[in-house]
Amino acid sequence: MRLDTICPVETPEGTDLQAELAGLVPRALAYSVDFLLRMAILMALSIVLMVAGRVGDGLLLIAFFLLEWGYPVFFEVLRNGQTIGKKAFAIKVVNEDLTPVRFGSSFIRNLLRTADIFPFLYVSGSISMIVTKKFQRLGDLAAKTIVVYDERPEHNTALLDSVEPVTPSYPMTEDQQTAFVNFALNRGQLSDARQHEIAAIIQPKMPMRVTDPVEYVRGVGKWLLGAK
Amino acid sequence: MRLDNLIIETRVRSGWAAIDLGIILGRMFWLRGVLLYMVLAVPIFALTRLVSDTSTLLPYLILWWFKPLFERPILYFMSREILSEAVGFWKTLRRWREWLLPCIGWVLTTRRISVGRGMFAPISLLEKPDSSEYGKRKSVLASKYANQSTWLTIVFCHLESFLAIACLVLLAIFFPEQIEINLLLLNELKENSAYLYFGFLLMMAVVAPFYTASGFILYISRRVELEGWDIEICFRDWMNDFKANPRQDSEAAQVRSQ
Numbered sequence: 361m362r363l364d365t366i367c368p369v370e371t372p373e374g375t376d377l378q379a380e381l382a383g384l385v386p387r388a389l390a391y392s393v394d395f396l397l398r399m400a401i402l403m404a405l406s407i408v409l410m411v412a413g414r415v416g417d418g419l420l421l422i423a424f425f426l427l428e429w430g431y432p433v434f435f436e437v438l439r440n441g442q443t444i445g446k447k448a449f450a451i452k453v454v455n456e457d458l459t460p461v462r463f464g465s466s467f468i469r470n471l472l473r474t475a476d477i478f479p480f481l482y483v484s485g486s487i488s489m490i491v492t493k494k495f496q497r498l499g500d501l502a503a504k505t506i507v508v509y510d511e512r513p514e515h516n517t518a519l520l521d522s523v524e525p526v527t528p529s530y531p532m533t534e535d536q537q538t539a540f541v542n543f544a545l546n547r548g549q550l551s552d553a554r555q556h557e558i559a560a561i562i563q564p565k566m567p568m569r570v571t572d573p574v575e576y577v578r579g580v581g582k583w584l585l586g587a588k
Numbered sequence: 589m590r591l592d593n594l595i596i597e598t599r600v601r602s603g604w605a606a607i608d609l610g611i612i613l614g615r616m617f618w619l620r621g622v623l624l625y626m627v628l629a630v631p632i633f634a635l636t637r638l639v640s641d642t643s644t645l646l647p648y649l650i651l652w653w654f655k656p657l658f659e660r661p662i663l664y665f666m667s668r669e670i671l672s673e674a675v676g677f678w679k680t681l682r683r684w685r686e687w688l689l690p691c692i693g694w695v696l697t698t699r700r701i702s703v704g705r706g707m708f709a710p711i712s713l714l715e716k717p718d719s720s721e722y723g724k725r726k727s728v729l730a731s732k733y734a735n736q737s738t739w740l741t742i743v744f745c746h747l748e749s750f751l752a753i754a755c756l757v758l759l760a761i762f763f764p765e766q767i768e769i770n771l772l773l774l775n776e777l778k779e780n781s782a783y784l785y786f787g788f789l790l791m792m793a794v795v796a797p798f799y800t801a802s803g804f805i806l807y808i809s810r811r812v813e814l815e816g817w818d819i820e821i822c823f824r825d826w827m828n829d830f831k832a833n834p835r836q837d838s839e840a841a842q843v844r845s846q
Contacts, residue, residue: 364597383608539822
């Protein structure tokens with residue numbers, strides 16, 4: 361088993377799902393975005409409520425309470441597990457079985473921020489996120505939730521227009537298909553020499569008539585992407 | 589370099605996901621990482637005590653400035669372990685020339701100032717380019733993860749100081765009579781500076797394996813993408829299976845793909 365941040369989940373129906381776990385650094389930054397946003401709203405409110413005197417002070421405290429505890433729960437339950445900061449980093453909160461969070465678990469994980477914050481600026485939460493296998497803070501452990509990356513968008517296939525699709529003559533695993541597709545899309549802009557070096561590795565697997573292994577691998581990749 | 593020996597899964601990752609994988613690596617080699625950090629940090633700490641035992645910030649600044657140097661044995665150790673070459677703690681120490689000397693002058697001067705130094709440290713240590721080549725390599729690698737490598741440094745710098753303050757707060761909670769938290773400790777810096785700075789150094793050491801590993805994985809991820817390591821590894825694994833078992837290969841693939 362090679363090290364990875366993928367968390368595999370088996371559903372009761374027997375299907376295997378997987379998600380890429382998000383760890384300390386993006387989560388801390390997403391939290392900072394949310395925190396600054398809340399502070400900005402409170403600042404604006406405090407200026408507006410200055411005219412209202414002591415009633416204004418009361419309203420401001422209520423607003424603080426609602427923002428501090430309601431903001432994350434509101435977004436996590438109603439906005440696909442994403443607060444504004446989380447959306448900026450393309451991460452979201454889900455249950456451990458990858459289903460969307462409901463009010464109960466969102467409420468628990470946010471209530472337990474009081475534990476994560478101990479003794480100072482989320483130090484317990486940070487340590488917990490570093491040492492636990494699924495990068496969970498204490499609130500996540502209690503509510504059985506994880507934070508994962510939202511899936512990324514599809515590839516751009518414009519590069520492949522001039523390539524002739526080739527039907528492969530053997531079955532391939534999912535990993536091998538991914539490798540062919542990545543090669544075809546020339547993700548990372550490999551140099552010609554490097555492309556040749558990589559494609560030549562599997563020359564023994566190719567039919568005898570193939571003269572240019574690079575063209576062959578790109579062709580198979582295009583076929584796998586759906587071109588016939 | 590045998591890429592099939594890599595102990596990490598090679599695929600194209602976002603910069604954030606690369607940092608997350610670095611945390612796992614840092615966790616795996618944490619204890620040895622902290623000890624390797626101390627190998628250089630403790631002697632330099634002792635030197636700073638000789639230089640100045642007054643209430644200045646100078647000892648802290650010196651320790652802070654030498655951080656990239658302290659991290660180098662960890663980086664050397666991880667860069668070997670990640671390719672399944674078990675150098676271990678003692679062998680890393682015995683090969684001190686290999687991690688102490690390369691580009692050491694640059695690392696402690698101009699390259700010290702870079703905010704993304706975690707990601708660029710492997711260039712100086714592992715590729716050992718001359719100064720003009722270094723700039724080129726850096727700009728190629730940074731063209732994608734510049735943002736992430738900067739934030740990595742900022743987040744871990746904060747984590748380090750938060751940990752230090754948290755320790756002070758905890759000490760004050762558990763021993764309220766001995767320690768008064770109202771900055772008395774800092775006022776009596778002259779008497780306490782040795783303990784205080786050693787405490788800071790400990791926090792640096794505790795965090796360093798994670799920072800170093802995350803920067804290193806950022807560097808590795810960029811190379812995986814630029815050089816197609818993931819594809820090469822997949823093709824090599826495939827050919828190895830094929831050579832080991834030419835007849836059953838296609839059947840096995842059929843079973844696996846189902």
